[in-house]
Amino acid sequence: MGNWDWQVFCKNTIDGEVIASCFGSGGDITYLDWMMSAWGWTISVALLSLAVALVFGSLMGILRTTPNRGLVFLGNAWTELFRNIPLLVQIMLWYHVVPALVPPLRDVPSFLLVVAALGLFTSARISEQVRAGIQSLPRGQRMAALAVGFTLPQTYRYVLLPMAFRIIIPPLTSESMNIVKNSSVAFAVSISELTLFALQAQEETSRGIEIYLGVTALYFVSAFAINRVLHFIEERVRVPGLIAAGGK
């Protein structure tokens, strides 16, 4: 197994001939071209799911800290529903079971279904982090805001959330990196992302180790790029002394 064959990426996916430039032209596609397109799918699934997850996760996390029991119940039910079912099972539910119950959903592209499934699954985890962030603030903060005449939405917008979100940036970073890695389950519903590429290309080329190393590198680069972006945001929005004060 010690003999590497990195030229495998330059092979034409139709006839297996090596193309000198490594990129196909005139309709020819090399494994490298295919891997780049697969990377694009992985990133699209991950970023769109992250957007869905942040919107629903923040909303549900906030609901869970409101004084209204009905809203708290809704937020809790949402979180428990989506975090107690394994991700792959949720994807299969969205793909096979939900369209059987709601026929119009059958025409929805599997890409959108997978974004919904991965986004909602992650929203449960983000909801938990947002709730923890808000609850880590001293209770006096909320009371003081209400006492000076802020409405409840204003209290959240101007007092609680600016601090809570700064506190939870580190776990949010992990979660955002997880979503890149979790996007690999999309292969199960026929999205030609990196994992599907790896499974298929290693079968066609018999060079599984090279293919998997290539795919591993791209996953690493994508997740690490998200890590750096969020680290940059964390530095930029830091307010000196704020978090230390919040922790008291």
Add this chain to the structure above:
Amino acid sequence: MKAMSIIAAAVMAASVIALPALAQDAGTLKKIKDSGAVTMGVRESSGGLSFTVGDGKFAGFHVELCQHVLADIQKQLGMARLDVKYQPVTSQNRIPLMQNGTIDIECGSTTNNTARQKDVAFAVTTFVEEVRIATKANSGITSISQLNGRNVATTTGTTSVQLLRKHERATGVDFKEVFGKDHADSFLLLESGRADAFVMDAQILAGLIAKSKTPGDYKIVGEVLNVEPINIMMRKDDPAFKKAVDDSLIKLMKSGEIAKIYDKWFMQPIPPANVRIGLPASDATRAAWANPNDKPAEDYAKK
């Protein structure tokens, strides 16, 4: 004292690690004779060729052929007892496990092609797989040319994906491919109407249809899209072992015994569900039995 015992332990460990490598160098026959055991690589679920019946037991057409072969080898080596171990393998790990000596003979559903012949050796062809189309009986589809613009299911990690791509390129038809993560999943795509057709090896399609809720609703239609020899696999550069395996298989072919074994696994009800696959031996399979050879898939494509 302590240093001595560490060195002794290291030497012993090294010799244990080196042993399989030595046996391998001397050939699989010697390894079998010395160890009194042989490890057969088998598949969990490869249609009637090789599958598990639960409880760590394996059966199927290729498994039974290998049992015949190993019995002959036991006789040839004059061994009173031969311990046959079964090791489940997957399409990803079967070649590395063969090369590192974990398995000695693989009796699954490995396509014999020139790329793999660089890494492993194949026995004479015992089964020729035909890639075909399964569809719902009432779909009206009878040929691949009717699949233009339709959803066509196939399974990720199989050569059928590449086959469809080549076909699209050559003929300009445009399939909308949907990939199941395994064969059962691909069949579900056909069953639920997400796909109009499922392109796969005929014996896998026949098996899935036989096991489905309503076997009458599906049929295998259209032209043979590809032919691939499926062979029993061995380590490369071990002519004595290959000859022993080939001789044993050729004996089964000449006596007509192989047709009876085929009939048992593909035409009769088989465990664990007692369902009949119902796939008669194809002309290509019969031709391989009549003229034993180990030609790779590329030679079949030329015809």
